[in-house]
Amino acid sequence: MLGPGCSKCKETYRVVERVIAENHVDVKLSKIEDIAEMMSYNIMTTPAVVVDGSVK
Structure with missing residues (x-):
């Protein structure tokens, strides 16, 4: 999950x-708040969800 911590990101x-x-899915959920790291995904807005390295 990419997002700086705004209310939309938290939701x-x-x-x-x-x-x-x-759904009892075995995944690792993490939140990236670092702007430089978020920019590496070439996103224009947040929040953004990344699955297996791909923005969805």
Whole structure:
């Protein structure tokens, strides 16, 4: 999950957490807040969700 910590970013993180828990998916969820690292994904807005290195 890419996002600086705004309310939309926090809500997206909670939604992804809930989907993972409800579906018993074995994944590692992490949140990237570092601007330089977020820019490496060539995103224009946040929040953004990254799955296996690809922005979805």
